[in-house]
Amino acid sequence: MTAYLGKAVSRVDGPLKVTGKALYAGEFGTADLCTGYVVNSSIAKGRILSIDTQAALSVPGVLDVITHENRPEIASYNENYTDMDAADGKHFRPLYNDRILFNMQPVALVVAESFEVARYAASLIRVDYEAEPHQADLYAQRSNAHKAPTPMPPDRGDADSAWANAPVKIEAEYHSPAEFHNPMEMHASTVIYSTDGKLTVHDKTQGVQNSAQFISNIFGLPDGDVRVVTPFVGGAFGSGLRPQYQLVLATMAALKLKRSVRLVLSREQMFSFGHRPETIQHFRLACDREGRLVSTIHEVIGETSSFEDFTEMVVVWSASLYQCPNLRLDYKLAPLDLYTPLDMRAPGAVLGMYALESAMDELAYAANIDPLEFRIRNFTDIDPASNKPYSSKELLECYRQGAERFGWSKRSQEPRSMRDGKQLVGWGMATGVWEAMQNPASAKAVINIDGSLVVSSATADIGTGTYTVMTQIAAEVFGLPLEQVTFKLGDSILPKAPLEGGSFTVSSVGSAVKQACETLQQQLLDQAKEEDQSPFSNLELDGVVFEDGEIYIKAAPSERVKIADLLKKGGTPSMEASATASPKKERDDYTTATHSAVFVEVKVDEDFGTIQVSRMVSAIAAGRVLSLKPGRNQILGGMVWGIGMAMQEEGMLDKDLARWMNHNIAEYHFPVNADVHDLDVIFVEEHDEVVNPLGAKGIGEIGIVGVAAAIANAVYHATGKRVRDLPITLDKVFE
Amino acid sequence: MNATPARQLRPDAGADTHTISLNINGKQHELAVEPWTTLLDLLREHLDMTGTKKGCDHGQCGACTVLVNGTRINSCLSLAVMQDGAEVTTIEGLANGDDLHPMQAAFVEQDAFQCGYCTPGQICSAIGMIAEGKAQTRDEIREQMSGNLCRCGAYNNILAAIEQAIPACKGGLRE
Numbered sequence: 001m002t003a004y005l006g007k008a009v010s011r012v013d014g015p016l017k018v019t020g021k022a023l024y025a026g027e028f029g030t031a032d033l034c035t036g037y038v039v040n041s042s043i044a045k046g047r048i049l050s051i052d053t054q055a056a057l058s059v060p061g062v063l064d065v066i067t068h069e070n071r072p073e074i075a076s077y078n079e080n081y082t083d084m085d086a087a088d089g090k091h092f093r094p095l096y097n098d099r100i101l102f103n104m105q106p107v108a109l110v111v112a113e114s115f116e117v118a119r120y121a122a123s124l125i126r127v128d129y130e131a132e133p134h135q136a137d138l139y140a141q142r143s144n145a146h147k148a149p150t151p152m153p154p155d156r157g158d159a160d161s162a163w164a165n166a167p168v169k170i171e172a173e174y175h176s177p178a179e180f181h182n183p184m185e186m187h188a189s190t191v192i193y194s195t196d197g198k199l200t201v202h203d204k205t206q207g208v209q210n211s212a213q214f215i216s217n218i219f220g221l222p223d224g225d226v227r228v229v230t231p232f233v234g235g236a237f238g239s240g241l242r243p244q245y246q247l248v249l250a251t252m253a254a255l256k257l258k259r260s261v262r263l264v265l266s267r268e269q270m271f272s273f274g275h276r277p278e279t280i281q282h283f284r285l286a287c288d289r290e291g292r293l294v295s296t297i298h299e300v301i302g303e304t305s306s307f308e309d310f311t312e313m314v315v316v317w318s319a320s321l322y323q324c325p326n327l328r329l330d331y332k333l334a335p336l337d338l339y340t341p342l343d344m345r346a347p348g349a350v351l352g353m354y355a356l357e358s359a360m361d362e363l364a365y366a367a368n369i370d371p372l373e374f375r376i377r378n379f380t381d382i383d384p385a386s387n388k389p390y391s392s393k394e395l396l397e398c399y400r401q402g403a404e405r406f407g408w409s410k411r412s413q414e415p416r417s418m419r420d421g422k423q424l425v426g427w428g429m430a431t432g433v434w435e436a437m438q439n440p441a442s443a444k445a446v447i448n449i450d451g452s453l454v455v456s457s458a459t460a461d462i463g464t465g466t467y468t469v470m471t472q473i474a475a476e477v478f479g480l481p482l483e484q485v486t487f488k489l490g491d492s493i494l495p496k497a498p499l500e501g502g503s504f505t506v507s508s509v510g511s512a513v514k515q516a517c518e519t520l521q522q523q524l525l526d527q528a529k530e531e532d533q534s535p536f537s538n539l540e541l542d543g544v545v546f547e548d549g550e551i552y553i554k555a556a557p558s559e560r561v562k563i564a565d566l567l568k569k570g571g572t573p574s575m576e577a578s579a580t581a582s583p584k585k586e587r588d589d590y591t592t593a594t595h596s597a598v599f600v601e602v603k604v605d606e607d608f609g610t611i612q613v614s615r616m617v618s619a620i621a622a623g624r625v626l627s628l629k630p631g632r633n634q635i636l637g638g639m640v641w642g643i644g645m646a647m648q649e650e651g652m653l654d655k656d657l658a659r660w661m662n663h664n665i666a667e668y669h670f671p672v673n674a675d676v677h678d679l680d681v682i683f684v685e686e687h688d689e690v691v692n693p694l695g696a697k698g699i700g701e702i703g704i705v706g707v708a709a710a711i712a713n714a715v716y717h718a719t720g721k722r723v724r725d726l727p728i729t730l731d732k733v734f735e
Numbered sequence: 736m737n738a739t740p741a742r743q744l745r746p747d748a749g750a751d752t753h754t755i756s757l758n759i760n761g762k763q764h765e766l767a768v769e770p771w772t773t774l775l776d777l778l779r780e781h782l783d784m785t786g787t788k789k790g791c792d793h794g795q796c797g798a799c800t801v802l803v804n805g806t807r808i809n810s811c812l813s814l815a816v817m818q819d820g821a822e823v824t825t826i827e828g829l830a831n832g833d834d835l836h837p838m839q840a841a842f843v844e845q846d847a848f849q850c851g852y853c854t855p856g857q858i859c860s861a862i863g864m865i866a867e868g869k870a871q872t873r874d875e876i877r878e879q880m881s882g883n884l885c886r887c888g889a890y891n892n893i894l895a896a897i898e899q900a901i902p903a904c905k906g907g908l909r910e
Contacts (some may be wrong), residue, residue: 014843017851018835019785020826027785035780115780116771184790184798184852184886234788234852235886267791447742463849464885612835633889637849640888665884666795672881674874676890 026188030396036263038119044658061117064678104272126294136658144330150311153319153385157326162295168284178651186232208241212551274342277303279356293324305340312348319385346701356592357430357709383591392591394621398597402619406599415720426718432596432706443512458486461499465630479547502696511581520577608727609730623697638703646711760828794808800856807863838904847896849887856878
């Protein structure tokens with residue numbers, strides 16, 4: 001029996017969010033709060049010759065202008081700037097010296113009594129540079145690319161000969177531009193300075209402990225002097241996985257001025273740090289006449305910066321998803337004078353799977369096989385990259401249920417063969433895949449004499465529903481009403497949690513919450529056993545039931561004890577237990593992954609070339625979905641992101657300036673309400689006892705993976721035009 | 736009405752201040768504001784009413800939507816001094832204690848948000864849109880709500896929430 005898990009529970013933090021009471025990083029304050037505003041460089045490479053701050057400093061209300069010349073001491077060693085999601089290389093050190101490494105690099109921070117004054121004074125600062133030639137063209141740097149420093153699955157067979165000799169084959173190159181996370185809340189840090197020099201920091205982050213450790217290391221602050229508290233995060237999608245420069249600058253100002261400082265980046269400045277890397281993917285794919293893959297050659301060139309090597313899991317999926325005897329993978333990085341790319345929703349997978357699933361569609365057409373049937377013929381339940389079985393892989397069921405809901409059987413294979421008046425109709429599909437990971441995580445559970453249960457862990461809720469699902473897990477284990485359970489997160493002093501990302505929060509922190517609650521239950525049962533002639537004396541946890549603040553014997557429900565009475569007799573107002581959940585060894589014998597099948601209908605106007613995604617069905621196999629409302633919402637959000645990736649999103653770079661030109665959300669397009677139509681989510685039943693004790697694989701990323709390819713394939717089916725350059729805009733369809 | 740004396744806000748840059756009168760969520764305020772302060776920054780930076788969100792400061796995202804005399808506007812595109820004498824309703828002024836406005840309740844029930852940052856703007860915009868009488872079909876709602884971006888992509892649930900709340904909101908703002 002389950003009271004809450006798998007049910008549609010409304011978000012426990014919903015009322016705070018709809019009333020404006022949820023406080024985000026840039027919304028905390030104190031009486032002595034002052035405000036910062038960042039000045040960014042206007043060149044991409046070179047050095048600062050001088051910074052004229054006189055005019056800014058003379059504005060009434062300006063407290064200071066901090067530059068590399070007058071900043072407080074900060075660490076110089078690279079290792080001090082390493083964070084939990086750092087890329088390999090020499091990490092960026094804000095305001096460290098006169099070197100300029102990328103356009104819009106922060107070069108000064110104005111601190112003033114008010115936001116308006118700080119912003120105005122920032123406009124008065126003049127910086128003289130000595131510019132050096134820069135490189136911002138990925139195609140021009142293609143020949144300078146180096147091997148990506150990341151483990152790769154081994155090659156198999158002889159992919160080149162197999163491709164050369166195959167009866168059916170395709171060769172294609174796919175390009176995807178830089179994309180920006182653009183969470184609605186801009187990156188912000190509020191540093192509350194206490195008179196004893198200790199800092200309470202509200203930072204927009206996906207890991208409060210990551211931010212706390214980062215600034216402790218940079219400013220040489222003793223453990224315990226920095227506490228990061230971030231109860232709400234206004235979206236992040238990966239942008240909060242690494243501490244961003246506003247955290248360093250706000251802390252620097254607070255320490256220098258011995259005052260509390262708030263620093264919020266502008267939307268323009270949200271384009272001054274990490275982004276999904278521009279990527280070129282070359283594919284050679286071949287099959288026999290029955291449509292069985294015989295060769296896969298996937299070669300990728302990704303963008304990185306001049307100072308770090310950003311790698312992501314972009315080619316690995318081509319080794320694992322389908323059965324194929326001959327395989328060759330290549331992944332290179334080309335350094336550009338831009339900021340280092342950054343993990344962005346389903347990093348790597350959305351790119352690699354865009355290319356793989358586009359190539360699969362092209363090959364299905366070359367073999368004259370229905371694209372869905374083609375994928376089914378190449379299905380494998382053994383991971384060919386590791387020769388391990390998947391712990392579960394209900395992908396065939398995703399194909400079946402998704403196709404049925406979509407009506408795929410009514411599709412005609414020929415491009416331009418379906419229409420609705422003046423609209424060319426296209427139906428396309430793709431497979432999606434993402435890893436089902438688990439990382440060590442800790443949690444604490446406290447039961448109080450008033451019957452309330454408080455569970456905590458230093459994880460985050462970036463809109464993913466962490467508050468809600470953890471509350472559901474704890475309430476379920478303890479048999480308590482949801483209202484009696486509180487889950488605390490977003491505070492660096494709470495039990496250790498991994499970064500909130502990678503779809504592993506439910507798997508990692510959820511397992512810790514369950515384990516902490518069960519440990520606490522064991523303690524309560526042990527206490528009950530200590531009573532004289534206790535009816536519980538010979539029982540273990542599986543012989544008793546926790547319900548509504550009582551423990552009773554499963555086989556004799558009239559034998560029961562109130563938890564409050566146990567605490568009273570023990571003379572304590574509460575009892576607590578902590579636990580650390582780690583991935584079990586058994587996982588090593590399996591590949592663990594989530595899968596999806598995405599079906600898309602597009603309508604392309606024959607005269608105007610406008611493209612609309614009129615319908616999409618996504619069938620998801622992600623193990624057990626514990627919290628249905630936020631869970632479904634995550635998949636819907638991923639589908640919307642897929643629409644953006646396929647049709648709208650593109651960081652437009654002026655290569656002569658190495659500067660993003662559309663650095664605002666009027667010109668960097670992502671979907672609005674009118675772009676989104678009929679979206680349908682199916683959660684396919686999937687049982688998995690390997691991934692973790694909850695059987696939940698995580699669902700933050702899987703919703704977006706495959707969507708761009710499914711849309712591109714649908715556009716081909718509608719128009720006969722294969723666009724291999726994202727985003728698919730009307731000019732490319734009809735050029 | 737609870738009138739409060741004209742309040743000098745945060746220390747300024749020596750700019751002249753203008754005294755304006757604003758009714759915010761039923762409470763009368765006399766405020767000395769600088770001419771360069773937007774209605775959004777007045778709320779967030781000076782009055783600590785952070786329920787109204789800043790997502791771009793350029794009128795591109797709708798997160799700062801409030802109701803001024805019942806009409807939805809982007810508060811980042813209006814200087815506070817332009818609103819002298821106006822009645823402003825923000826997200827903080829919609830519920831009656833713990834009793835949520837029907838639009839707020841519908842947003843919770845339909846899970847019409849994830850991170851919650853665009854949500855106050857979505858809710859104020861939806862109430863304003865219904866008062867405009869333009870939301871007759873689902874496609875019209877989608878079009879009329881397209882000035883309110885949601886990066887989490889909760890648009891289908893936002894649409895469902897608005898559809899649910901329309902009957903209860905028809906008379907404009909609930910008393």
